[in-house]
């Protein structure tokens with residue numbers, strides 16, 4: 001538990017807010033995001049990266065938690081953001097995000113998304129292949145605008161994380177394979193293009209990593225590629241994007257400080273460029289999860305409980321896989337507490353389950369909580385700030401819960417809870433077929 005999580009007389013406080021009061025005011029299920037924790041992460045990155053090395057930037061990978069208010073925080077903190085769809089870009093535009101501080105990733109960007117990006121004048125497009133390059137050129141020509149691009153490469157390193165969040169291995173849908181003829185053709189076409197300014201390379205090896213080995217291997221591979229480009233085309237690569245992937249604490253994990261990943265990568269880049277004898281490139285990192293995961297908790301109201309003698313006890317809450325798909329999607333594990341009974345002994349092993357008609361709708365499989373937990377108590381799950389709200393769905397007709405931002409004992413609603421009416425507002429009554 002870090003210092004935004006407190007126990008005051010047996011009640012859970014989060015960033016100075018009494019969670020029971022939050023529940024009374026905003027209802028459940030409820031996502032609660034700590035602005036203090038988010039800003040603290042950005043400050044850690046400023047200290048060990050942005051303020052330490054010249055020409056460096058943080059681009060928050062906003063897929064982890066994308067809302068207008070989150071973009072407002074990023075804007076105020078002076079960071080860049082990474083978006084991966086027209087929808088995320090649209091949200092950023094609504095937050096009046098400075099266009100030059102937006103970078104656009106994705107393995108199959110739609111023409112309409114590229115049009116929106118070029119129209120808004122975003123800072124970088126991270127291009128995933130030649131087909132995308134030709135769409136970009138076409139759009140730029142039409143709008144008579146040039147864009148800065150990087151190529152996302154597949155460094156071919158396998159990192160140790162869940163298979164669904166490992167992205168840098170060779171057999172991946174992301175990035176350009178590094179076979180010489182393939183990558184060099186991409187580079188040549190980008191250098192020759194009158195519509196793009198080719199800055200450099202991007203990689204992202206995977207997510208929730210605690211070992212810097214794959215980052216270091218990918219950096220070395222990227223630097224070798226940069227050297228090849230210099231030798232073959234006498235072209236200086238001016239920007240490298242090292243992706244994100246820095247692991248967070250969900251249950252027993254021990255979080256590594258950002259320096260553990262960043263310092264050796266920066267040393268490698270600095271040494272290499274000194275040897276090449278050209279000006280140091282801009283270096284960008286793209287953390288998502290590590291900025292917001294631990295800054296978020298989810299609050300639920302406990303409903304029914306079921307005890308199967310000698311087998312298991314189920315404690316049901318009023319949310320589940322629609323507001324947090326991660327346990328069902330990749331067996332993600334979480335920690336939680338009964339927020340109004342923190343001082344009671346944890347003497348009962350239970351499974352905390354959601355309310356969906358799916359046996360797999362289990363939020364926490366085995367957890368020790370107080371045996372007095374009952375309907376009406378509040379259950380809090382920690383570290384749900386990343387890929388919770390952003391992956392939420394209306395499955396089983398459950399409206400998407402509200403999101404509240406908290407800071408030093410104050411709270412503000414940043415996403416309203418969906419009503420049933422809003423949930424089905426795009427549905428039409430058929431008139432011809434029925």
Ligand SMILES: Cc1ncc(COP(=O)(O)O)c(C=O)c1O
Nearest residue numbers: 061204207244245286287288289
């Ligand atoms: C291209 C890219 N950059 C950055 C990230 C952020 O990774 P993380 O949330 O692990 O920091 C992701 C996440 O999947 C990604 O796909």
